[in-house]
Amino acid sequence: MLVTRPEPGLSETMAHLAASGWRGIACPALNVESRPLRLSEARFDGVLVSSGQALAALRGAVAPDLPLFAVGEATAARARAAGFRDVRAAGGDAAALLAALGPAPEGGGHLLLPTGEGVGQALAEGARRLGWRVTRRVAYVARPAAALATDGLAALAAGRVEAVLFFSAATARAFRRALPPLLVRSLSDIHAIVLAPKIAAALDPAEWARISTATRPHQDAMLECLARREDGDAVIRS
Missing domain, CATH: 3.40.50.10090 (Rossmann fold)
Structure with a gap:
């Protein structure tokens, strides 16, 4: 096959x-190229990862003990292998990822969402509806x-x-x-x-x-x- x-x-x-x-x-x-994350000095309360393609850009850009919500078990395993220590795996799609994330804590919370170019808007909006502040950044570019x-x-x-x-x-x-x-x-x-x-x-x-x-x-x-x-x-x- x-x-x-x-x-x-x-x-x-x-x-x-x-x-x-x-x-x-x-x-x-597809050919995938990682992109360096352009981050401000803002503090994040977690990272939302909808694709394992985003993990390369995260290395060295965020603290490895930051809670990382992975879309599925395969992405979670790659995140752990990359050195992230607090990894939580969802059921494999965007809806399951938002369910695993849950509502923002009282007072709000700030998430980093590293995505591919031109994608991730719907996931960001879903997290915002749960009360989270979301910073979306391009972590990789996929070209045909x-x-x-x-x-x-x-x-x-x-x-x-x-x-x-x-x-x-x-x-x-x-x-x-x-x-x-x-x-x-x-x-x-x-x-x-x-x-x-x-x-x-x-x-x-x-x-x-x-x-x-x-x-x-x-x-x-x-x-x-x-x-x-x-x-x-x-x-x-x-």
């Missing part, structure tokens, strides 16, 4: 696939890949791909834009598996054999969407 997510996360998913008995091909559709990985394109051309994994709507759109026109027809035999409904909305169902949405926002649930064929033709099996 093709894995379209960029680092950080790509290597983790590839290792998870291998451990689960599946063969993956790295085919990132100019071209997809050679290995991925070769597998598509040879009809050796059974499934493609999409972890974000931006990745789904970037993959489709970077796909050579001659290979668009190959999608009609391929199962698209997405992490959340909004990602499915970024795909054209007429182009795919099937689009499946994980029942929960976790890569394990994405793998559960796969029909485990036993006839030997599925090249995603190792």
Whole structure:
């Protein structure tokens, strides 16, 4: 199967696939560049992290003992590995992240929200409705890949791909834009598996054999969407 997510996360998913008995091909559709955080002398009461992509910019920019609310367990694990000591994991999406955050304490509280360029406004507004003051800063920029990985394109051309994994709507759109026109027809035999409904909305169902949405926002649930064929033709099996 093709894995379209960029680092950080790509290597983790590839290792998870291998451990689960599946063969993956790295085919990132986005290039992510970290940006230094431009922070004032303001004091923060916590950090709200909706993507593991933001963690690189946080290193050295905020105190490691500051409470960090991570969108899910994978992001929380990366935050702990980066040295953050007070990490609280939510259930995997923005609604769960706001629920884990909860209302601001009496007298208010100030959150840092490091996000990608052009995203995070809805999450910031949700936290403000809970009484928090929110400072949103760009921590990374995600650009569509100019071209997809050679290995991925070769597998598509040879009809050796059974499934493609999409972890974000931006990745789904970037993959489709970077796909050579001659290979668009190959999608009609391929199962698209997405992490959340909004990602499915970024795909054209007429182009795919099937689009499946994980029942929960976790890569394990994405793998559960796969029909485990036993006839030997599925090249995603190792």
